[in-house]
Amino acid sequence: MTKASETKEKLINAALKLISQKGYLGTTTREIARTAGVTELTLFRRFGSKQRLFEELLARHMFLPALRELLPGLGSLSYEEALRTVATRFLLSLKERKPMVKITHSEINLYPEKIRKVYLQFIDGTTVDLARYFQALQKKGLLRGFAPELAARAFMGMLFSYFRTEEIMKGAAITKKMMERDVGQFVDIFIHGTLRNGS
Amino acid sequence: MTKASETKEKLINAALKLISQKGYLGTTTREIARTAGVTELTLFRRFGSKQRLFEELLARHMFLPALRELLPGLGSLSYEEALRTVATRFLLSLKERKPMVKITHSEINLYPEKIRKVYLQFIDGTTVDLARYFQALQKKGLLRGFAPELAARAFMGMLFSYFRTEEIMKGAAITKKMMERDVGQFVDIFIHGTLRNGS
DNA sequence: TTATATAGTAAGCAATTACTTACATTATGA
DNA sequence: TCATAATGTAAGTAATTGCTTACTATATAA
Structure with a gap:
């Protein structure tokens, strides 16, 4: 369980970095996997599709108001x-x-x-x-x-x-x-x- | 001469519309040509490549300061x-x-x-x-x-x-x-x- | 030890896409 | 009328890319 979610996190971080630099369409799943240090197949095993990976990225980094606690x-x-x-x-x-x-x-x-x-x-x-x-x-x-x-x-x-x-x-x-x-x-x-x- | 530049303008306008809606990578040359009412081949005859079409788009619409004359x-x-x-x-x-x-x-x-x-x-x-x-x-x-x-x-x-x-x-x-x-x-x-x- | 979860290797498929080639057609201007 | 510029039709190519399949390897926990 822990291993799988660690892998997901690595993939999401790699996707965040690459997509912010080259856009969603400009970033390939091969590239995301390589940057995360796993195989492309692993990406599809964890997320099913590129689209769902991106959606999880958005959900995870959906940030809260920056000032509330201030x-x-x-x-x-x-x-x-x-x-x-x-x-x-x-x-x-x-x-x-x-x-x-x-x-x-x-x-x-x-x-x-x-x-x-x-x-x-x-x-x-x-x-x-x-x-x-x-x-x-x-x-x-x-x-x-x-x-x-x-x-x-x-x-x-x-x-x-x-x-x-x-x-x-x-x-x-x-x-x-x-x-x-x-x-x-x-x-x-x-x-x-x-x-x-x-x- | 006039005909050719009219065609270029139609293509650039189509590209402007489509790329602003779906991004550069999300817009295909077929689509641009179809929207402009010409063949894909015509696009490549006029601009050589998708990239150069986009560059001409940027050059043409490189807008001037909005207030200078004001x-x-x-x-x-x-x-x-x-x-x-x-x-x-x-x-x-x-x-x-x-x-x-x-x-x-x-x-x-x-x-x-x-x-x-x-x-x-x-x-x-x-x-x-x-x-x-x-x-x-x-x-x-x-x-x-x-x-x-x-x-x-x-x-x-x-x-x-x-x-x-x-x-x-x-x-x-x-x-x-x-x-x-x-x-x-x-x-x-x-x-x-x-x-x-x-x- | 053994079942299970996780990841790797390798090969490849089907669709898309930028771009090309060869040839025919039409419009324009001298 | 004739040369030329411009566009169309049709077919295709090479590369990319998201995603799949079949099989193997390893680590962990009961």
């Missing part, structure tokens, strides 16, 4: 510190899951419903959490009366595009220094806006 | 009206080029350099133009002293993610009403920030 601790921080924490955590979380993020980008055509589910669970889930945080601060009278979900989408959206441009399109890793500096700017704009005389 | 007229608008105009134009431009946007998402693995070039020319080009606009207003003392390029990336980033989530991931078209309402919110936050007491 939110309770946010109350003790200043608004600015809280947003910086959220932004940093979100970007690091994207970096960790970069192969999966790439797959949601490139395979949406192939498995629209499944990929959409993976994507929305991550991005939208995270956005909902952040929106709740905004709402709480609005009730305390600290924030203006904007639409919380849309503001959350705006905040995550600028971070996500930043990640996408740097890590996926330019193919360059975001360094810690870059991240600190740029997150600081994003948070500053998000908090104070761009106009000289405040609201 | 910028000169921005001076006569208020800051808020200007940003709303830029945002609306940017979103409409993304909608128009949705097949190409989808291709840049899904085929980055296959043609990293070429796709990167297409992407950066559009997004980064547009961002640079917007950054110049910010810089001009900063010199006039109207805007705070933020980093103009990063602010431009933040603004475009939230719009781009908004487009991506709605049109590509959710697969639903952004209506005019949605766009007006949401662009208004984005612009408001970008201008005034989220904090109750302005800067």
